[in-house]
Amino acid sequence: MTPPTLTYVYAVTQPTSDLDAALPTLHGIGQELLRLLPSEAEGGPLAFVVADVPEADFNETALKNHFEDLEWLEYVARTHHGVVQAVATCAPVLPLRMATVYQDDHRASQALAAQHRVFSERLDQLRAHTEYGVKIYLTPSTTPDPDQATAGPTQPTSPGKAYLRARRAQHHTREAVYQQAQHAAQAIDAIAAHHTTQRVRHAPQRGALTATQENVLNDAYLVPDDQAAQFQAAIVDAARRFPDLRIEVTGPWAPYSFATPPPETPDPAAPSSHPGAPAADPQPP
Template sequence: MNTPALTYVYAVTQPTGDLAAALPALHGIGRAALRLLASAAPAGTSADGSGQLAFVAADVPERDFNETALKRHFEDLEWLEYVARAHHDVVQAVAAHAAVLPLRMATVYQDDHRARRALTAQHEAFARRLDQLRAQTEYGVKIYTKPATATATGRPPADEPAEDISPGKAYLRARKAQHHTREAVYEQAQHAARTIEAIAARHTTQRVRHAPQRGALTAGQENLLNDAYLVPDDQAEEFRAAITDAARQFPGLHIEVTGPWAPYSFATPPPEPAAAQSSPDGPPSGTQPP
């Protein structure tokens, strides 16, 4: 007896010969085979299919991806990590062979017919955004500093006898030293952020500011800046080199460039002024890369 399945879609892309050749070797969640679900050809699509869009899709078990199951799974960090990683791997693999618009993790449809219908309905919005992202790649820039540590011990200066300082005075001295150290690091981070913004103005087309990361993702460091940039492919090497060079000016910070990523942070266009905003029927938002 076959297990009931839903259609899981990973991304929007444009079918190419290169992608068609690579697809049989790629797999999705649960090692499921990937397939392209093409939209109905819109008016103006050329005979060779250019301008046509497709969902990158695969089957997933209905028992794990129906609405009730997803609510339960979203509280299971191990399951979430696996699905997020598998989703990311598919999007990155497709991006190596064709322009790609990542979709939100766990975007599912009842079947291929309904997925195609949704793709056709949003064809114009998807095509417009895909064109805006073409030949551009996402890079992340993060600024870290370690939290204040006990570098200031509260010990008296060398010329002050140790017995002349009380425990309370030592504690207050240590707290004051830590406060000054932390302020100096934050000032340096602000300077670094301004330097990065100046570099980005020369080499990037869009920026998304994500919330600083917390917990295990920071490996014991404090994340002060967590930005994503959309970088034209012909500017990528210069952008990375410029950030790496600038980082040497800030020895008290760890400045990290991540990527290249598929454009997760730019799957939806930047917000427009309130009076000019379009309907909410545009592409689903992407997810931030790991």
């Protein structure tokens, strides 16, 4: 007997011939082949990009347990992201939340039909646009360790005074670098005003994602495709003016940060776990 499955939805798209050709080569979680669930309504054809997943792993109880399993989460997030990125190379795409699941294809189709207008309008706004990220990091050399920065005048000094002197020097250095980061952010804003249509300001990254560097800006920009090269070149050029910072441009990404959720309304076709609404997770690296 075949184990029961759920319908996992990766994204909303508008079908194209390129996507039809690529679909037989694309796989989702558990190497399941992807398929399209189409919907016809005012605003043009739409489709959910879906695949089957084991009900035992994606029912509500199982998901609560899996969300404590970092290895499982990383696998699902990377697979979800890979599917969205692959679809984005072939067709307009609106990413959905990781682990958006429905009881079956029929329930998923009902949800798509119920939100058809909202999805169509958002896809129209994102058409011929791509997401890029811009991050500013303080490099390790700009944040000296006061425990090691004890060098001072040639005359002997007490350990306590040397430590305080090092702390003052560190404070002044950090203040100067933070000011430089503010100027860099202003320069990026000026570039974005010419080459982008929307911005989302994410919280700075922390912990293992940044290693020894402090992330002080983590923005996402929606960039028209015909402006992408100019935008990237302008950011790279501006970065040269701020040698104490690392300014990084990432992308192109599917527009995770700009997939605004539709209004909260009661929906009889609600999924069994996560709401079938566009969202910005998983955030691109």
